[in-house]
Amino acid sequence: MTKSLKNSIAVIGTLALFGLTAASAQASVALTNTVSFSQPIFEVSTGDSLTVELTGNNFTLGPDGAAFSLAWDPSVLSYVNTSITNPSWDSSFVNADSAASGLIDYVFLAKSTVGDAGADFALASFTFNVIGNAGDVSSLTLSNDPYNVGFISPGAAPINVNYINSQVEITAVPVPAAAWLFGSGLMGLLGSMRLRKSIAIS
Numbered sequence: 001m002t003k004s005l006k007n008s009i010a011v012i013g014t015l016a017l018f019g020l021t022a023a024s025a026q027a028s029v030a031l032t033n034t035v036s037f038s039q040p041i042f043e044v045s046t047g048d049s050l051t052v053e054l055t056g057n058n059f060t061l062g063p064d065g066a067a068f069s070l071a072w073d074p075s076v077l078s079y080v081n082t083s084i085t086n087p088s089w090d091s092s093f094v095n096a097d098s099a100a101s102g103l104i105d106y107v108f109l110a111k112s113t114v115g116d117a118g119a120d121f122a123l124a125s126f127t128f129n130v131i132g133n134a135g136d137v138s139s140l141t142l143s144n145d146p147y148n149v150g151f152i153s154p155g156a157a158p159i160n161v162n163y164i165n166s167q168v169e170i171t172a173v174p175v176p177a178a179a180w181l182f183g184s185g186l187m188g189l190l191g192s193m194r195l196r197k198s199i200a201i202s
Contacts, residue, residue: 032058033151035068035123036164037140043171048130050077050168052140054123056151061159062116066123067108067149068163071141074102076132077168084109085122092124106145116154134172141165 038053056063066089072079079099084092090112096104107124111117132138142163144150151159 037166051127061153063151064111064154065152067145073138076138077128080127088117
């Protein structure tokens with residue numbers, strides 16, 4: 001192997017290692033000003049009641065006002081109600097007029113008292129009935145409110161927010177172990193009865 005070829009391989013190896021290290025460091029950096037649900041995926045069954053919690057995390061400026069919209073698939077989830085977290089929010093307004101079509105187009109929260117909500121805070125919880133079938137999926141999609149109020153600091157300055165959506169998956173209801181045992185026992189009993197009957201006939 002020539003010296004220049006060895007040098008080329010060494011350079012390529014160093015660049016590849018640098019790229020992997022940089023990508024790893026970038027992935028480990030937490031997003032600031034994130035608004036997200038308590039988990040990325042909710043696994044539910046048809047007929048369940050589902051309550052999802054919405055929180056703000058890693059805010060560099062604590063907001064004293066917030067407004068956003070939430071959308072979902074109405075063939076999978078049926079809206080029940082919204083519960084605002086108090087504290088940290090003293091007043092609120094929720095427009096759920098379009099909930100039957102899978103949209104709460106305006107949730108507004110405010111702090112009437114002096115101060116802000118801090119870097120990490122609870123926003124609200126949303127409750128749904130699961131009406132879809134096994135295999136159905138619905139995204140829980142967050143976005144800016146139609147009036148573009150968004151999140152604001154105590155000085156009324158806007159705060160850019162990273163919305164992180166979640167997904168609801170309807171899984172098949174597993175058959176309980178007791179049902180399997182009962183079924184196998186019943187089959188054994190029927191088999192035993194057939195055997196006795198065949199012996200009696202012969």
